[in-house]
Amino acid sequence: MQALKDRILKEGVNLGDGILKVDSFVNHQVDPALMNEAGLEFARLFEDVGATKILTAEISGIAPAVYTGLHMGLPVVYARKRKPITMPDQVLLTLAPSHTKGRTVELIVSPEFLAGGERVLIIDDFLASGATIMGLVRLAESAGAIVVGIGTLIEKSFESGREILEVLGVPILSLAAVKSMEGDEILFV
Amino acid sequence: MQALKDRILKEGVNLGDGILKVDSFVNHQVDPALMNEAGLEFARLFEDVGATKILTAEISGIAPAVYTGLHMGLPVVYARKRKPITMPDQVLLTLAPSHTKGRTVELIVSPEFLAGGERVLIIDDFLASGATIMGLVRLAESAGAIVVGIGTLIEKSFESGREILEVLGVPILSLAAVKSMEGDEILFV
Numbered sequence: 001m002q003a004l005k006d007r008i009l010k011e012g013v014n015l016g017d018g019i020l021k022v023d024s025f026v027n028h029q030v031d032p033a034l035m036n037e038a039g040l041e042f043a044r045l046f047e048d049v050g051a052t053k054i055l056t057a058e059i060s061g062i063a064p065a066v067y068t069g070l071h072m073g074l075p076v077v078y079a080r081k082r083k084p085i086t087m088p089d090q091v092l093l094t095l096a097p098s099h100t101k102g103r104t105v106e107l108i109v110s111p112e113f114l115a116g117g118e119r120v121l122i123i124d125d126f127l128a129s130g131a132t133i134m135g136l137v138r139l140a141e142s143a144g145a146i147v148v149g150i151g152t153l154i155e156k157s158f159e160s161g162r163e164i165l166e167v168l169g170v171p172i173l174s175l176a177a178v179k180s181m182e183g184d185e186i187l188f189v
Numbered sequence: 190m191q192a193l194k195d196r197i198l199k200e201g202v203n204l205g206d207g208i209l210k211v212d213s214f215v216n217h218q219v220d221p222a223l224m225n226e227a228g229l230e231f232a233r234l235f236e237d238v239g240a241t242k243i244l245t246a247e248i249s250g251i252a253p254a255v256y257t258g259l260h261m262g263l264p265v266v267y268a269r270k271r272k273p274i275t276m277p278d279q280v281l282l283t284l285a286p287s288h289t290k291g292r293t294v295e296l297i298v299s300p301e302f303l304a305g306g307e308r309v310l311i312i313d314d315f316l317a318s319g320a321t322i323m324g325l326v327r328l329a330e331s332a333g334a335i336v337v338g339i340g341t342l343i344e345k346s347f348e349s350g351r352e353i354l355e356v357l358g359v360p361i362l363s364l365a366a367v368k369s370m371e372g373d374e375i376l377f378v
Contacts, residue, residue: 021275028276029302030251030265032258059267062219062251067259069221076219078248085289086210087217100274113218 001041001175003034004153005188014181018128018156019100026125026153030063038175039067042123042151045173046072049148051121053077055114055136057107061124064153068123077114079107079136088112092142096135099128107135109143116144127152127174130161137168154178157189190230190364192223193342194377203370207317207345208289215314215342219252227364228256231312231340234362235261238337240310242266244303244325246296250313253342257312265312266303268296268325277301281331285324288317296324298332305333316341316363319350326357343367346378 013021025031042064054076056065062078069076083091083106092109114120120140122133133150140147147170155162155174158181165172177189202210214220231253243265245254251267258265272280272295281298303309309329311322322339329336336359344351344363347370354361366378 015275019275023273023275023299024302027273028266028269028299030255030258030267032255032265033262035255036259058248059251059269062248063255063265066219066221066224066252066255069219070225070256073222076221076252077217078219080217080248084212084216085208086204086212110212110217113213 001038003037004176007031007034008154008176008178009186012186014184014186018159018181020154020156020178020181020186022154026063027060035063036067038064038153039071041175042068043071046121046149046151046171049121049171050119051148052119053114053121053145054123055079055109055120055140056123057081057132057136060126064125065123068151074121077109079109079139081105081107083108092139094135094138094142096131099131107132107139109139111143114140114143114145118143118145119148120145121148122150123152125153127155127161127172128159130164133161134164137165149173190227192226193365196220196223197343197365197367198375201375203373203375207348207370209343209345209367209370209375211343215252216249224252225256227253227342228260230364231257232260235310235338235340235360238310238360239308240337241308242303242310242334243312244268244298244309244329245312246270246321246325253314254312257340263310266298268298268328270294270296272297281328283324283327283331285320288320296321296328298328300332303329303332303334307332307334308337309334310337311339312341314342316344316350316361317348319348319353322350323353326354338362
């Protein structure tokens with residue numbers, strides 16, 4: 001998506017260690033028009049996968065996921081990282097190592113909202129190591145649901161996430177794939 | 190907003206201790222069409238306050254805030270509860286007691302995205318004790334910004350949040366105000 005690539009070139013900051021800061025339009029401040037355009041693009045790209053639900057992880061996946069859900073007419077479930085008191089005792093839970101957080105995080109979904117037979121489209125902000133998305137895949141599969149596609153705003157193609165996820169045999173689409181970051185230079189695939 | 194009230198009556202669950210579970214359309218699973226309609230309604234209600242930015246708190250405020258931002262053409266900033274590594278060392282930080290979490294949470298905003306002179310519209314899912322929203326007010330004021338309005342999806346008018354916030358002298362609008370919850374009966378103001 002050219003508008004996203006342009007914005008990354010304009011405002012993205014390479015913090016080193018493979019970390020791309022996009023806090024001004026994705027991760028802390030959100031540009032609703034840009035994220036809505038991303039949601040429209042995901043809806044177009046995944047219109048034929050027969051998804052019945054969108055799954056994402058709090059926190060940064062929520063904005064792109066809810067716009068995608070709006071344009072696809074689908075409910076969105078965001079996996080929680082802490083179990084809120086409103087959630088039943090029995091939950092679906094998996095652990096996922098977080099590269100940027102330097103620790104393992106829990107991903108928790110209530111079985112109320114992820115049922116057997118559902119066709120799940122996973123939407124998230126980044127595809128990097130693939131650990132978070134693979135955690136969402138495990139949650140979906142443990143519910144007896146089927147993952148039918150994976151969409152991310154930004155892929156770091158210099159990390160191994162795509163290889164890990166390709167075994168699933170579903171479309172994996174990113175709107176901007178970063179090939180390399182050297183100093184101030186961010187190059188797309 | 191009648192559609193929101195109808196949905197609360199249909200799917201909201203009184204968990205006791207003043208806690209209203211709306212996990213099926215707001216807090217864990219999101220209904221994008223309903224939240225978009227709420228965003229449209231906030232945009233209509235606050236069209237004359239001259240807002241330049243929308244401020245919310247992660248996590249459950251994000252969905253209503255980003256749809257409001259879309260319809261008002263404004264950027265959305267969500268206060269983080271943990272400082273991510275992409276944030277600068279100097280941040281705006283305040284503490285807010287969380288009734289539902291039973292502990293005090295940090296609310297953190299980068300000064301990159303909340304500047305002096307900005308006119309801030311606060312959007313959140315619940316107005317209950319008012320503690321989280323008052324935390325957002327403190328963050329805005331510490332940045333030298335002005336709060337021009339407060340909008341929440343659901344107000345628990347049996348708690349004292351509105352009284353605490355009224356000293357600000359700005360419009361405080363909720364789309365569904367719950368007067369009481371007794372057993373399965375949820376009554377609106």
